[in-house]
Amino acid sequence: MAxxxxxxxxxxxxxxxxxxxxxFSGAGMQIALASRDTKKLSNLVDExxxxxxxCETSDPKSVRDLFSSVQLDLGDPEVVIFNASxxxxxEITEIDVEEVRDAILTTCYGGFLVGQEAAxxxxxxxxxxxxxxxxxxxxxxxxxxxxxxxxxxGLRGLAQSMARELHPQNIHxxxxxxDGGIHSEGTxxxxxxxxxxxxxxxxxxxxxxxxxxxxxxAWTWEIEVRPWVENF
Amino acid sequence: MAxxxxxxxxxxxxxxxxxxxxxFSGAGMQIALASRDTKKLSNLVDExxxxxxxCETSDPKSVRDLFSSVQLDLGDPEVVIFNASxxxxxEITEIDVEEVRDAILTTCYGGFLVGQEAAxxxxxxxxxxxxxxxxxxxxxxxxxxxxxxxxxxGLRGLAQSMARELHPQNIHxxxxxxDGGIHSEGTxxxxxxxxxxxxxxxxxxxxxxxxxxxxxxAWTWEIEVRPWVENF
Amino acid sequence: MAxxxxxxxxxxxxxxxxxxxxxFSGAGMQIALASRDTKKLSNLVDExxxxxxxCETSDPKSVRDLFSSVQLDLGDPEVVIFNASxxxxxEITEIDVEEVRDAILTTCYGGFLVGQEAAxxxxxxxxxxxxxxxxxxxxxxxxxxxxxxxxxxGLRGLAQSMARELHPQNIHxxxxxxDGGIHSEGTxxxxxxxxxxxxxxxxxxxxxxxxxxxxxxAWTWEIEVRPWVENF
Amino acid sequence: MAxxxxxxxxxxxxxxxxxxxxxFSGAGMQIALASRDTKKLSNLVDExxxxxxxCETSDPKSVRDLFSSVQLDLGDPEVVIFNASxxxxxEITEIDVEEVRDAILTTCYGGFLVGQEAAxxxxxxxxxxxxxxxxxxxxxxxxxxxxxxxxxxGLRGLAQSMARELHPQNIHxxxxxxDGGIHSEGTxxxxxxxxxxxxxxxxxxxxxxxxxxxxxxAWTWEIEVRPWVENF
Numbered sequence: 047m048a049x050x051x052x053x054x055x056x057x058x059x060x061x062x063x064x065x066x067x068x069x070f071s072g073a074g075m076q077i078a079l080a081s082r083d084t085k086k087l088s089n090l091v092d093e094x095x096x097x098x099x100x101c102e103t104s105d106p107k108s109v110r111d112l113f114s115s116v117q118l119d120l121g122d123p124e125v126v127i128f129n130a131s132x133x134x135x136x137e138i139t140e141i142d143v144e145e146v147r148d149a150i151l152t153t154c155y156g157g158f159l160v161g162q163e164a165a166x167x168x169x170x171x172x173x174x175x176x177x178x179x180x181x182x183x184x185x186x187x188x189x190x191x192x193x194x195x196x197x198x199x200g201l202r203g204l205a206q207s208m209a210r211e212l213h214p215q216n217i218h219x220x221x222x223x224x225d226g227g228i229h230s231e232g233t234x235x236x237x238x239x240x241x242x243x244x245x246x247x248x249x250x251x252x253x254x255x256x257x258x259x260x261x262x263x264a265w266t267w268e269i270e271v272r273p274w275v276e277n278f
Numbered sequence: 279m280a281x282x283x284x285x286x287x288x289x290x291x292x293x294x295x296x297x298x299x300x301x302f303s304g305a306g307m308q309i310a311l312a313s314r315d316t317k318k319l320s321n322l323v324d325e326x327x328x329x330x331x332x333c334e335t336s337d338p339k340s341v342r343d344l345f346s347s348v349q350l351d352l353g354d355p356e357v358v359i360f361n362a363s364x365x366x367x368x369e370i371t372e373i374d375v376e377e378v379r380d381a382i383l384t385t386c387y388g389g390f391l392v393g394q395e396a397a398x399x400x401x402x403x404x405x406x407x408x409x410x411x412x413x414x415x416x417x418x419x420x421x422x423x424x425x426x427x428x429x430x431x432g433l434r435g436l437a438q439s440m441a442r443e444l445h446p447q448n449i450h451x452x453x454x455x456x457d458g459g460i461h462s463e464g465t466x467x468x469x470x471x472x473x474x475x476x477x478x479x480x481x482x483x484x485x486x487x488x489x490x491x492x493x494x495x496a497w498t499w500e501i502e503v504r505p506w507v508e509n510f
Numbered sequence: 511m512a513x514x515x516x517x518x519x520x521x522x523x524x525x526x527x528x529x530x531x532x533x534f535s536g537a538g539m540q541i542a543l544a545s546r547d548t549k550k551l552s553n554l555v556d557e558x559x560x561x562x563x564x565c566e567t568s569d570p571k572s573v574r575d576l577f578s579s580v581q582l583d584l585g586d587p588e589v590v591i592f593n594a595s596x597x598x599x600x601e602i603t604e605i606d607v608e609e610v611r612d613a614i615l616t617t618c619y620g621g622f623l624v625g626q627e628a629a630x631x632x633x634x635x636x637x638x639x640x641x642x643x644x645x646x647x648x649x650x651x652x653x654x655x656x657x658x659x660x661x662x663x664g665l666r667g668l669a670q671s672m673a674r675e676l677h678p679q680n681i682h683x684x685x686x687x688x689d690g691g692i693h694s695e696g697t698x699x700x701x702x703x704x705x706x707x708x709x710x711x712x713x714x715x716x717x718x719x720x721x722x723x724x725x726x727x728a729w730t731w732e733i734e735v736r737p738w739v740e741n742f
Numbered sequence: 743m744a745x746x747x748x749x750x751x752x753x754x755x756x757x758x759x760x761x762x763x764x765x766f767s768g769a770g771m772q773i774a775l776a777s778r779d780t781k782k783l784s785n786l787v788d789e790x791x792x793x794x795x796x797c798e799t800s801d802p803k804s805v806r807d808l809f810s811s812v813q814l815d816l817g818d819p820e821v822v823i824f825n826a827s828x829x830x831x832x833e834i835t836e837i838d839v840e841e842v843r844d845a846i847l848t849t850c851y852g853g854f855l856v857g858q859e860a861a862x863x864x865x866x867x868x869x870x871x872x873x874x875x876x877x878x879x880x881x882x883x884x885x886x887x888x889x890x891x892x893x894x895x896g897l898r899g900l901a902q903s904m905a906r907e908l909h910p911q912n913i914h915x916x917x918x919x920x921d922g923g924i925h926s927e928g929t930x931x932x933x934x935x936x937x938x939x940x941x942x943x944x945x946x947x948x949x950x951x952x953x954x955x956x957x958x959x960a961w962t963w964e965i966e967v968r969p970w971v972e973n974f
Contacts, residue, residue, distance in 0.1 A: 059410030104377040137439055139398045143338040147387055154428055155379055161424075166371045187438030192393075196386055204433025206419030208370055213970045229959075234759075242959070249957035256952040261945035263938070264967040267974075271960040274909045278963075339607040445738045461727075463679040474727070481725035493713035495693075495706070498740075503728040506677045510731075570839040602904055603862045607802040611851055618892055620844055625888075630835045651902030656857075660850055663899025665890030670883030672834055 050076040054116055054123040056132025056160050060086055061230030062179065066127055067094055069255050074265075078116050078123065080198040082130075092100060102212045103130045103156030104148070122171055125258055126164035128157045129179045131201075134193040146193050153197025154177045158204055161219075165208070177216045178205045182225040182270075182278075209267035218255035218265055224250060225272035242275040248266045282308040285349055286355040288392050289362025290365060292318055292336045293462030294411065297479035298359060299326055300488050310348050310355065335362045335388030336380070345395040354403055357490055358396035361411045363433075366425040378425050385429025390436055393451075397440070400449045407450045407490045410437045414457040414502075416508075434500075441499035450497055452489045456482060457504035474507040514540040518580055518587040520567060520624050521594025524550055525694030526643065529711035530591055531558055533719050542587065544578050546594075567594045567620030568612070577627040586635055589722055590628035592621045595641045595665075598657040609656050617661025622668055624681075629672065632681045639682045641723045642669045644732075646689040646742075666732075673731035682729055684721045688714060689736035706739040746772040750812055750819040752799060752856050753826025756782055757926030761943035762823060765951050774812050774819065799826045800844070808866065809859040816953030818867055821954055822860035824853045825875045828895075830889040832940075837866055842889050849893025854900055858934040861904070864913045871914045871954045874901045878966075878974075898964075905963035914961055916953045920946060921968035938971045 053070040055063050058079040067077045071094040079087050080101040090096045099115055102108040116123060132149040134141055156176055168174030183191055184198030205221035212219050229244035250271055257266055274276055285302040290311040298311045303326040311319050312333040322328045331347055334340040336339050348355060364381040366373055389410055400406030416425055416430030437453035444451050461476035482503055489498055505508055517534040519527050522543040531541045535558040543551050544565040554560045563579055566572040580587060594612040598605055621642055632638030646657055648662030669685035676683050693708035714735055721730055734741055745943055751759050751765040754775040763773045767790040775783050776797040786792045795811055798804040812819060828845040830837055853874055864870030879887055880894030901917035908915050927938035946967055968974055 115404060138394055138443055139401060141394075143391065143394070146390060147383070150382065150387055150432065151379070154432060155382055158377065158378060158424065158428065162370055162375070163374075169297050169371060184435070187435045187440075189439060189443035192436050192439040192443070193388065195439040196390065196432040199435025200382065200386060200428040200432035203416070203419045203427030207421060207424040207427040208419075210974065211370055211421035211424070212418060213972075216970060218970070244959065246957060249960035253952070253956065253960060253962070256949070260949065260967075261942060262970040263940065263942040264945035264949060265970050266762040266949070266965050266967055269962050269965050271956075271962055274912060274914070274958040274961050276909070278906065344665065391634065440741065445740070448738060450738070475726065477729040479726060482729035485728060485730070486718070488717070492717065492735075493710060494738040495708065495710040496713035496717060497738050498717065498733050498735055501730050501733050503730055504726075506682070506726040506729050508677075510674065525745065574797040602858055602907055603808060605858075607858070610891065614846065614851055615843070618896060619846055622892060623839065624836075624886065626834055626839070627752060648899070651899045651904075653903060653907035656900050656907070657855065659899035659903040660854060660896040664846065664850060664892040665894035667880070667883045667895025668888050669890040671885060671888040672883075675834055675864070675885035675888070715946060724966060735846060740846060 050074060052076045052078060052116070052120045052123045053125040053127070054078040054266050055129060056080045056081065056101060056112070057128060058087055059230070061228050062224075062247045062250055063129050064090060066129070066254055067096055067249040069248070069251040070125060071096070073255065075125070075222045076120055080112050084095070099121060103160060104151035105160055109159040109163055113167070117167070122167050123164065125175045125177070126160065127177045127179070127254065128160045131179070131181070131197060132266065135190055137190055138192050141193055149193045150197050150200065153194070154200035154204065155192060157201045161204060161208055165212060165217065169215060174218045175220070176208065177220045177222060177254055178223050180205070180223045182223060206267065213265060214265070216262065218257070218260070218262065220266060221268045222250070222254060222257070223268065223270040225270055225278060226276050242273055245271060245273055281400055282306065283309060284308045284348070284352045284355045285359070286310040286312065287359045287361060288333060288344070289360060290310045290319055293460050295361050295379070296322060296478045297483040298486055299328055299363070301483035302357060303328070305487065307357070308352055312344050322484070337381035338391055341391040341395055344400070348388070349399070354399050355396065355406070357407045357409070358392065359409045359411070359486065360392045362388055363411070363413070363429060365435065367422055368407040369422055370424050373425055381425045382429050382432065385426070386432035386436065389406060389433045393436060393440055397444060399448065401447060405448045407452070409452045409454060409489065412437070412453050412455045414455060417455060419472055438499065445497060445499070448494065450492070450494065452498060453485060453500045454482070454489070455500065455502040456510060457502055458508050474505055477503060477505055485507060514538060515581070515591040516540050516542060516584050516587040517591070518542040519591045519593060520544045520550055520565060520576070521592060523694070525692050526688070526711045527593050529556060529715040530593070530684060531560055533712070533715035534589060534665060535560070537719065537730055539589070540584055542584060544576050567624060568615035570623055573623040575595055575625055576631070577631070586631050587628065587638070589639045589641070590624065591641045591643070592624045595643070595645070595661060599654055601654055602656050606655055613657045614661050614664065616712055617658070618668065618700065620675060621665045624669060625672055629681065633679060637680045639684070640672065641684045641686060641718055641721065642720065644669070644685045644687045646687060649687060669719035670731065677729060677731070680726065682721070682724070682726070683731045684730060686714070686718060687732065687734040688719070689734055690740050706737055709737055743777060746770060748772045748774060748816045749821040749823070750774045750776065750810070751825060752776045752797060752808070754783055757924050758920070758946055759825050760786060760945045761947040762825070762950055763792055766821060766943070767792070767948035769951065771821070772816055774816060776808050776842050792818045793816060799856060800847035801877070802855055805855040805859055809863070811899050813863070818863050819870070821871045821873070822856065823875070823950065824856045826852050827875070827877070827893060831886055832887055832970070834888050837889055845889045846893050846896065849890070850896035850900065853897045857900060857904055861908060861913065865911060869912045871916070872951055873953065874906065876919045877902070881919060893919045902963065908953045909961060909963070910960065912954070914958065916962060917964045918946070918950060918953070919966040921962065921966055921974060924934060929967045938969055941967060941969055
């Protein structure tokens with residue numbers, strides 16, 4: 047395991063995170079997965095030999111412990127992907143103030159905590175890739191979606207600031223705007239006409255991997271992906 | 279006092295907030311000012327007959343109490359302006375995780391708490407104006423400024439979402455991007471060449487007031503203001 | 511007439527241009543109107559004492575002649591507003607190449623020709639305001655609207671470049687994004703529910719005038735206006 | 743040759759276009775190159791077996807003839823890349839009106855003519871990829887660069903409108919924002935510190951190719967590329 051490069055995916059579920067794990071593993075990397083709930087990741091442990099960690103992304107100590115464990119067990123991650131978020135819908139006058147705070151902290155502050163720990167390692171090593179999963183809610187504030195707007199706009203601001211700061215230090219920071227619903231095993235049957243309304247997570251993962259492999263003379267800090275049939 | 283319309287300015291200091299208070303007071307409104315530190319507002323009490331309240335914008339109870347007090351003392355505010363923020367500069371790897379959380383909660387979550395209370399009143403009344411003070415940091419993520427980027431991007435997302443949701447309910451929501459430093463009494467002597475590097479708070483206040491007076495057939499949700507000499 | 515300040519509106523029709531003429535005339539300015547078809551402007555001549563000129567905005571000589579005539583007849587314009595455009599709808603594979611070229615030249619190149627002549631005068635005088643009427647089509651490229659997208663995106667690029675170049679020379683350049691249909695005398699009866707789907711041209715003109723009066727310490731280069739009920 | 747897929751690059755020079763030709767040729771495609779001046783392309787004919795055509799992109803007949811010749815000689819192009827532009831720098835009051843018109847027509851209208859012919863073929867075939875080379879000047883209007891701003895903003899508007907219109911018809915339209923100078927054989931010696939100021943054309947071509955290969959469930963309509971050291 048020592049000679050493999052390491053990719054850490056935080057906020058791992060069974061949809062996009064699983065596809066990212068398979069893509070980067072298929073390219074020869076050792077995968078570490080972190081999630082609040084690690085039970086759902088057991089099949090990726092078997093399939094990919096992934097290491098799995100429990101992490102609460104909005105808790106500074108939990109995030110620090112995650113990075114310490116990964117470094118101890120596997121080594122310095124070359125790729126870190128932040129894929130966690132919490133979404134609440136409701137009229138501005140109806141949403142619960144505690145749930146809103148929790149969602150902002152998970153979606154945006156959690157991205158900061160993970161990005162900060164990743165940057166500490168990569169600045170020492172002298173290179174690396176940090177990627178954040180954004181949403182159309184991060185570039186357009188929809189009605190009845192103020193909570194997700196705050197979290198995802200904030201995450202985009204973080205990514206852009208980090209890109210401007212860290213690119214000249216040879217650390218590639220990217221923000222992937224996923225515009226639409228991602229198909230996953232939990233989604234109702236995937237066939238027939240409805241198919242075209244979903245992003246396939248394997249297809250999204252191809253673009254994450256392309257960003258990681260870009261030559262530094264032509265780095266991208268942001269990219270949007272959406273289904274061909276999507277109105278945007 | 280009963281017949282005057284009421285304007286509430288949250289996050290009041292001696293710079294922009296004082297100019298906003300003077301502008302809206304000069305247009306015939308009763309002004310309420312809320313700030314963490316109310317001492318610095320005493321001259322506006324004398325000058326404008328403003329009511330002054332202590333408020334911690336990131337604390338739900340403190341914000342609810344503020345609105346209750348204003349309604350009890352003065353009545354329903356027709357204009358609510360959120361003007362609070364906290365700024366931390368530093369490399370992404372150096373900034374303190376507790377200070378970052380506190381800054382996000384003050385700048386973005388505080389805007390939500392104030393906006394939510396304002397919206398509750400204005401939906402009942404059937405009209406009103408809510409304005410948020412943004413910054414260039416809310417549309418561009420600068421290096422060594424990840425904290426302010428998260429807070430101000432998030433605030434912009436909130437404002438855009440609220441504008442899309444509340445405009446059709448006859449509530450005008452606007453986000454003013456202040457691009458540059460605002461001259462205030464604390465700023466070193468204001469004369470000579472340096473003058474042109476600052477935004478004059480009275481000039482900014484004129485644009486806030488214009489937004490408030492726009493006919494609803496041609497509402498603006500966002501406007502940027504910057505000094506004529508500013509590179510942007 | 512010699513002591514009045516002069517405002518020139520190019521691309522004048524009976525909708526927004528008439529409201530702009532009334533607003534700036536009401537503020538004490540002498541109005542000059544230029545249009546391909548001057549017949550429809552006769553009532554503004556009577557009502558406001560406006561001077562009227564024939565102009566083809568995509569023809570360099572015609573635009574130069576216009577400015578020469580205005581200067582000879584009235585003097586240097588302090589405000590110049592470009593309000594002309596040509597719109598073609600149709601699938602990308604169906605639109606006529608000659609009509610597309612003509613539309614780009616009228617909408618975008620015409621704005622350049624007018625802006626260039628205005629800038630020559632204002633650089634000599636040392637001040638002035640140049641305003642361009644944009645559209646939502648200039649910030650979002652809609653399907654079956656490639657022609658208008660090219661023209662209005664191009665016009666926005668012109669306005670932004672001129673703002674960055676001329677603001678430090680004390681010339682205010684602004685781009686007003688009109689997002690929606692403007693009510694005019696030609697529009698079917700204006701009453702009842704349908705009312706809220708239109709921008710009232712008098713309301714838009716108020717915002718143009720506010721931009722013109724902004725103090726240069728807090729200039730805006732772009733503003734959007736849309737009806738309160740509009741989805742955006 | 744009959745069984746190879748065909749890629750057409752319009753506006754071909756020795757920099758980015760040569761790298762695009764090599765990349766898509768290396769992936770098994772037959773390359774057609776079109777340029778105002780075909781002499782400089784002779785080495786690509788030898789190296790890649792590329793077909794070369796003379797074309798004036800702002801002339802409708804010349805563009806139609808190009809597509810007719812390519813179809814007759816090679817077949818329907820599956821990929822069409824528009825890479826032509828004309829750039830003029832100068833103060834808004836100094837630039838020549840004829841040169842400005844010519845530049846807008848080459849940069850933006852030329853993109854339309856090429857995009858329209860490509861769309862006609864691809865709608866008939868039922869699939870294809872159309873890519874436009876943009877510039878940072880197409881998203882930010884720089885001072886003394888009004889001409890390029892108009893051309894490149896307009897081209898971006900075209901690309902966005904075409905993407906919204908054609909994606910649901912299974913035609914992928916993408917706009918690549920090249921933010922910085924592209925290194926080419928004409929550039930002074932490429933070594934030492936200066937290296938990092940340039941985009942390597944081979945690196946840019948990798949991203950064009952990735953966009954072409956994206957699964958339609960996760961299509962990108964726009965991407966920016968810039969050197970790691972670039973301030974943006």
